[in-house]
Amino acid sequence: MPYEGLVATIGPAPSLRSRTTELDSADVVLTRIIPSGSLEQIIFRVDALHRLEDRGAPVVNSARAIERTVDKLWTSALLEQCGLPTPETVVCEDPEEAFAAFRRLGDIIVKPLFGSMGLGMIRVSDEESAWRVFRVIEQVRGVYYLQHFVPHEGRDVRAFVVGERMVAAIERRAPGWKTNVSRGGSASAVALSLEWEQLALRAARAVGADYAGVDLLPTADGGVTVLEVNGIPGWKGLEAATGADVAGALVDYLAGRARA
Incomplete structure (x- = not known):
């Protein structure tokens, strides 16, 4: 069902549907790609998955699992918390902290906090490249997700x-x-x-x-x-x-x- 057609109703007859298809009565829901959109659109689509779960529909993967896996910091933190080997990672907003992390790690992959398919990833191994890449991130008010290159x-x-x-x-x-x-x-x-x-x-x-x-x-x-x-x-x-x-x-x- 298209996410763009979602309609949530709160009131005497609460419901969740996608266009004309009622979703509340679904036996099970398989979540596939969540289309790109504004922050509000993404939040609404994930909210809809949470609401389906709250109303008893099994959702695979759950809204919480999707939230965790689209967020690279959250994923990295959970892997470390569970004792699983994962590359050393630094996440910050301060460019000085980012430079300090780069100088310590030496060879890094700069990734968007959210994203997939390798889009937006850049390998940085010298100061000049680091300055250029970090400057762009600063200008767009982004977050520095820096992972040691393996x-x-x-x-x-x-x-x-x-x-x-x-x-x-x-x-x-x-x-x-x-x-x-x-x-x-x-x-x-x-x-x-x-x-x-x-x-x-x-x-x-x-x-x-x-x-x-x-x-x-x-x-x-x-x-x-x-x-x-x-x-x-x-x-x-x-x-x-x-x-x-x-x-x-x-x-x-x-x-x-x-x-x-």
């Missing part, structure tokens, strides 16, 4: 989790450091060790996601770190690379969550 030879892993199982995983490769398939990276099926699989499951659990795309990065010392958790992941490229029936796994999960 060398990865242009490859990472996306694990797709549904419920308490990992449905499939792909290794993504690219000539540069951005490996997103949507940005030109290639994908191939990969079998994960039990350690990596459990790490992906724990990461999804940390943010409260019913289904998620978990990005894992091999480290130079032979370990692994959790880079991000996507709470509204696509799966077309993953299905094409692995042959896994991700949509079927989601349908089965939704059937199990539907209210009687």
Whole structure:
């Protein structure tokens, strides 16, 4: 149902609908991409998901899980709180604090606090670049989200989790450091060790996601770190690379969550 058609009614006959479709009586709701819009539009759309949950509809992923995973700081904090390995990160509004963090970390990825598919991410490894990038962020009154760059030879892993199982995983490769398939990276099926699989499951659990795309990065010392958790992941490229029936796994999960 289109988010743009949402109508919430508070009063003698409270309801929530999308155009002519009543949503209050839905057996289960699968949330997909929340379209871009103004701050008020985004808040209203997430409020609608909260209201559906409050009125008894199972929402997958929940509004709270979406709020957590679209906010990179919140995701990073939850991963650390749950004892999961994740790159050192500094988030601030003060440009002097940002410069101090850059000088300490040395090689960083500057990311928008909200965003996906690698959009808006910039690697900064010298003072001149840092000055230019930080100046732009200051001018737009943005927030500095600075994450230590983990060398990865242009490859990472996306694990797709549904419920308490990992449905499939792909290794993504690219000539540069951005490996997103949507940005030109290639994908191939990969079998994960039990350690990596459990790490992906724990990461999804940390943010409260019913289904998620978990990005894992091999480290130079032979370990692994959790880079991000996507709470509204696509799966077309993953299905094409692995042959896994991700949509079927989601349908089965939704059937199990539907209210009687």
